[in-house]
Amino acid sequence: MPSRRLRVGVIGCGDVAQVVHLPTLQLLTHLYDTVAVCDVSAKTAAHCASVFHIPIATTDLQVLLDSPSIDVIVVLTSDEYHAPYAVAALHAGKHVMVEKPLTLSLASGREIIAAEDAAPNGARVFVGYMRRYAASLETFQREISTIPRIHYARVRDIIGPNAYFISQSGASPMKFFDDIPSSASADRNRRLQNLLEEAWGLRFDQLSEKKKDYCCLLANLGSHGLSLMRECLGGLPDAVAASRVSGKWYTTMFDYRNRKGEGQPFTCLYETGIDSVPRFDSHVAVYGEKKSVTIRYDTPFIKGLGITVEVDEMNEHGEKVHYSVQSGYEDAYTRELKELYACIVEKKDFKTTATDALEDLKLFKMMLEKYPAENES
Structure with a gap:
């Protein structure tokens, strides 16, 4: 059995969250425990919390950042929030999985890398290029x-x-x-x-x-x-x-x-x-x-x-x-989340890093x- 379960907070509860990531996290409960969801719509967050049996639903990102019970922040928002939310999570010492694209501009991509370089707890960024994890x-x-x-x-x-x-x-x-x-x-x-x-x-x-x-x-x-x-x-x-x-x-x-x-x-x-x-x-x-x-x-x-x-x-x-x-x-999203776990818990080298995404x-x-x-x- 895995040595620990990673506790996850998800930001953004749209289609990719509800159709792909939240169900996949639920199927990987031996690796992950989804403890909080956050969305700009309180109703959407509450819906996801109810359907996927998640204890915390909020519209306030700070709730996730301040929580000592969250290890990983999964950023599934629209593109313009990828950089600020990833940077905020890194500053809080949380590992980040951000859906591709990392962001839209080189300047904001470099901001993420700078935040990762200075992040407490060795927090890292994993970019969700799921096709690159297909067997x-x-x-x-x-x-x-x-x-x-x-x-x-x-x-x-x-x-x-x-x-x-x-x-x-x-x-x-x-x-x-x-x-x-x-x-x-x-x-x-x-x-x-x-x-x-x-x-x-x-x-x-x-x-x-x-x-x-x-x-x-x-x-x-x-x-x-x-x-x-x-x-x-x-x-x-x-x-x-x-x-x-x-x-x-x-x-x-x-x-x-x-x-x-x-x-x-x-x-x-x-x-x-x-x-x-x-x-x-x-x-x-x-x-x-x-x-x-x-x-x-x-x-x-x-x-x-x-x-x-x-x-x-x-x-x-x-x-x-x-x-x-x-x-x-085995679908690529499942393999991707297994790889994320191995990178964080087993210290495996990250492939889809923020530096890679900058390319x-x-x-x-x-x-x-x-x-x-x-x-x-």
Whole structure:
């Protein structure tokens, strides 16, 4: 049996909390004890406390920060609160798991790292890039390692409305808005405005709605695939070769070099967009001369869907071979929370650190600098 259970306080009780994290924490009661939930809506917090049998429901973050019975703060709020809440938790000596993205700007990301460096009790930050904890990702990386030279890669995140999947998830999330103070909405808008200004290096009145949408989509949906790209292809690209925008559909070409051999260049194409078709087309594909490997993710809102690796290659007989591998049915969120426990209790090295997540923010900055001017017309 584990030597101890970590006591958790959750901030933010929206869909991802009610459909994913709170149920998963409840299934891992040998590792975690969820003792408090906090949300800007008292009704939403109370609903979650009732459904998931959590003793404390509050709208006051300070209640969680001051509690000696909380070891870990899980930040599931909207993006503009990730940095201030993570910093506050670190100052209180609490470990932090913050859902991706870490934040939207390099400046606020560095604030989190500075707070972590000075945190009492050795408090650390774990960033929730759950796709990077899928068992099949290890298989994908193993198969990539057998490709002597990468010729091309593709990263795609094209999905339909999350509500379609959530409605069939078996969960019935409830969110209340009639008790949210107007001051809270104003504060949220102000924080988002400041982050967008920092990210773009422009005044808010200089930012078009298209630019605001682009930055927010990169952080929300984009951070999944772009973080995977960094891990699987060996870090940041050398450059952004080209960028195109069509409505809310975005395509970017990255210049990469092989991390082995003679460092030959190759292109990675990144595609993302959201429409009204209920699909989840999320994958990373890597192509070599005689072998290509693809990892495919399905919606995380339906628990237990397979994450598969598909391989196409030529065998020694000159025949085309196709096969798929699924390394298990344990969902990536469960594996992620098990890893968080191992990092805190068993002192295992953190993989998805705040410093690692800062690389995404550097990549966002590279992409923002290549945002096509013609899209503003």
